[in-house]
Amino acid sequence: MELEQRYENEIAAGSADVSVTEELEWLKSDEALRLKQEAARNKRFPSEEIQWISRDGKKWIARSYRHQRRVLKYLVEQIATDTAQPVEQVYELFFKAHFTGNIREIAKLIEDVFDQGSFRVLGMMTGDASSANQMLNYLKKQRLKMDKDE
Secondary structure, eight states: OHHHHHHHHHHHHTOOOHHHHHHHHHHHSHHHHHHHHHHHHHHTSOGGGEEEEOTTSSOEEEOSOHHHHHHHHHHHHHHHHHHTOOHHHHHHHHHHHHHHOOOHHHHHHHHHHHOTTHHHHHTTOOSSHHHHHHHHHHHHHHHHHHHHHO
16 A cells, blocks of 8 residues: 555556546645545544545545554654665565565564564554554554663
């Protein structure tokens, strides 16, 4: 989902289909942004999480796995900080591991930043929001522990 979010507009912009171009223009319009903000305020979550909204504002689609993406973002930011790598470069390591199946590099980074066993614990996270929230809390505690140990 993170990859889709990062590149969806770029890919859609390359379409020769007029309806796709019109839809992209609509989604970037001030009116669409206003409707997204209103819908997000009513549902109490960030407007950036709304991927698409109808012209009347009554129908909309939210991005998937919001809580799990927060965990990924936290992982990436902490690894980038510890390794002095750009955030985008660390995201690329996660994407590469996902597509190649070679997880050693990313597993080692996670274990180095969050302590031994953290990668295994991370593998227990499910698609449920409460699981992702628990994982984020675990990672933050591990991070504090690692900082105290240094």
